[in-house]
Amino acid sequence: MEHKFSKRLLQVQASPTLALNAKANALKKQGKPILSFVVGEPDYDTPRVIVDALIDSVQKGRTRYGAAGGGAELRQAICAKLRRENHLAFSPEQVVVGIGAKEILFHLCLSLLNEGDEVVFLAPYWVSYGDQVVAAGGKPVVVPPPESGLDVTQQIAQLESYCTSRTKILILNSPNNPAGYCFDEAALRQIGEIAKRHDWWIISDEIYEYLSFEAPHLSLLNLFPELASRFILVNGFSKGFAMTGWRVGYAAAPLDVAQILRNVQSQSSTCLPGFIEDAACVAIEHGIGLMEKEIASLHRRRDLAYGLLQQIPGIQMEKPQGAFYIFIDMRSWLKMQSSKETSMELCARLLETFHLALVPGEAFGAPGFIRMSYAVSEADIVAGLERLKNALC
Numbered sequence: 001m002e003h004k005f006s007k008r009l010l011q012v013q014a015s016p017t018l019a020l021n022a023k024a025n026a027l028k029k030q031g032k033p034i035l036s037f038v039v040g041e042p043d044y045d046t047p048r049v050i051v052d053a054l055i056d057s058v059q060k061g062r063t064r065y066g067a068a069g070g071g072a073e074l075r076q077a078i079c080a081k082l083r084r085e086n087h088l089a090f091s092p093e094q095v096v097v098g099i100g101a102k103e104i105l106f107h108l109c110l111s112l113l114n115e116g117d118e119v120v121f122l123a124p125y126w127v128s129y130g131d132q133v134v135a136a137g138g139k140p141v142v143v144p145p146p147e148s149g150l151d152v153t154q155q156i157a158q159l160e161s162y163c164t165s166r167t168k169i170l171i172l173n174s175p176n177n178p179a180g181y182c183f184d185e186a187a188l189r190q191i192g193e194i195a196k197r198h199d200w201w202i203i204s205d206e207i208y209e210y211l212s213f214e215a216p217h218l219s220l221l222n223l224f225p226e227l228a229s230r231f232i233l234v235n236g237f238s239k240g241f242a243m244t245g246w247r248v249g250y251a252a253a254p255l256d257v258a259q260i261l262r263n264v265q266s267q268s269s270t271c272l273p274g275f276i277e278d279a280a281c282v283a284i285e286h287g288i289g290l291m292e293k294e295i296a297s298l299h300r301r302r303d304l305a306y307g308l309l310q311q312i313p314g315i316q317m318e319k320p321q322g323a324f325y326i327f328i329d330m331r332s333w334l335k336m337q338s339s340k341e342t343s344m345e346l347c348a349r350l351l352e353t354f355h356l357a358l359v360p361g362e363a364f365g366a367p368g369f370i371r372m373s374y375a376v377s378e379a380d381i382v383a384g385l386e387r388l389k390n391a392l393c
């Protein structure tokens, strides 16, 4: 047999954040006093009304196959949400519901890419974009972070120099994982003017929409309705409603894209379980109001973690405006050390020696940084950052 496995899929790596989380949990089980800042999920429970809706739906027997791409009721509820909260007009036929935003993004790569097509996005980026593109036969093209600081407008200004005639998709992610920035109107205008000059698909990953602390969330489509025929909005329930394990995500897309996505899903996961759809309807009908207390609590923890990090000499970071991560720039600190450690090696040492789990920037295409998730208790934030200070000073 010339090739035992798919050459394309052999290039796909396991998700580094999931792997690190598993390692931190295993060490915890062995009795090590691990403080973990790795998780990509809120630490609060799914609201009770959503859980009750699921139980009610199961008891009513909604346990059969559903429709590929999502049932009409949930797709209508998503359209109503997009109109009410985002001032965006999509029809239910343009909405496709999938097993998490992750499946939606993967199916988008399968649906839109041909061998060698290029997909461009800014670093730091969410861990799965690159591998999903590779799995679909495409080529990820990354705009690297600036040499100092993390000014996203500088990267946008360079965007076109990373594009070729093979560029097919631009992926945007705001609020951003891992950097915590949110595109403001000026940044979106800068991106929109570039996008208008090209024929790219724009995938806008807005999964952290509800976690935008400084200003209401804004989508590129709000400012550039003329891009609608090329624009695919991706969102999900994991982060905003604390429903990571429920696996609900969706795309709102041009009709032809929605149709292909539905076809692909009909040949893979088939559909979301009906009882989860019913619960998701209840979540989305309540909207952001359901999560006010939890969002305010994350906002407070952002301030706490950022304030404590500022007291550690030699490290830098931008104040995150959204999501629940702080992306710490260790580049100057690392340069000052005689050991010449990389951020990957530093994170391994922090875990082994200080029982502190943080994700190295290498996982996000930004060596020299480390990501801290502050969706943990305030006590853990204080204790963990005390440990970090001791480790670094």
Ligand SMILES: Cc1ncc(COP(=O)(O)O)c(C=O)c1O
Pocket (backbone or CB within 6 Å): 040, 099, 100, 101, 102, 103, 126, 173, 177, 205, 207, 236, 237, 238, 244, 247, 248, 249
């Ligand atoms: C930026 C971003 N996009 C998409 C996802 C996928 O979310 P899910 O599959 O849970 O809906 C995540 C999850 O961590 C993420 O951080």
